[in-house]
Amino acid sequence: VTLANPSTPERSVMRHSVLNSVLEIVAENSKHHARLEFFEVGHVYLPTSGLTGEAAILPEEKRRLVIAMTGPRSEMSWLPTDTELMDFFDLKGVVESLLDGLHLDEVAFKPAKHHTFYPGRVADLEIGGQSVGLLGQLHPYVVEAYDIQVEDDQPVLAADFDLDALLGQVPDLYAVGSVPRFPPVQQDIALVVDETVPADKIHQLIMQTGRPLLTGATLFDVFRGEQIGAGKKSLAFSLTFQSEETTLTDKVVAKQQQKIVKRLEHEIGAQLRG
Structure with missing residues (x-):
């Protein structure tokens, strides 16, 4: 115009x-x-x-x-x-x-x-x-x-x-949760996957496997280099675990994290980076 x-x-x-x-x-x-x-x-x-x-x-x-x-x-x-x-x-x-x-x-x-x-x-x-x-x-x-x-x-x-x-996607009504009574627990994991695996797919698998104790997963780092090999990338996620009923112990969190890693290993061939 x-x-x-x-x-x-x-x-x-x-x-x-x-x-x-x-x-x-x-x-x-x-x-x-x-x-x-x-x-x-x-x-x-x-x-x-x-x-x-x-x-x-x-x-x-x-x-x-x-x-x-x-x-x-x-x-x-x-x-x-x-x-x-x-x-x-x-x-x-x-x-x-x-x-x-x-x-x-x-x-x-x-x-x-x-x-x-x-x-x-x-x-x-x-x-x-x-x-x-x-x-x-x-x-x-x-x-x-x-x-x-x-x-x-x-x-x-x-x-x-x-x-x-x-x-246009904003809901007219939404639920408001109560203030959490118990503290969250933060854990970081780094995963080595094929370059072709989308980060969004990994995020979805993490959340699906970790719920309900897993309340959030944030990708905060992507690394590529000789240390992890050609055609590979390392994705680091910060995981937040929280219960509405009790304070989470290290043992419970470790079990949840292990369950997440096992599913990622099985479905997309991910490896936990040491």
């Missing part, structure tokens, strides 16, 4: 991408700051399809939610050598916090491909079986095209969602 009186020649058409606008902001701010976190909710205007007459003239208006992140994981650190950078899992954590706040639980992160994102570092977010958008690490060509000032190995992360589709 062309504007009759645009503010600048570059703004002569109504935008069809919020991500484009956010990346321009990231590029400008990257000249002055190392750590950046932005989000924007905005409208896009797309050509209509399947309509005739006057209805076909008007564009389709949609709301998008875009999140962008890059830079050090910690804004301030007492360690001068602490330069750990945000990666895909930091962005995924932000998205999961948003979904949790909206009481959305039928959520899946499916492997995806898109020219905007780095291969193997992009996921399709599905809620209730419906795709609502993508999240991942931007392809280096995109970072270069927008002139985002970062080091070659610094990930620039972005999520681009159809906000109306996302909010």
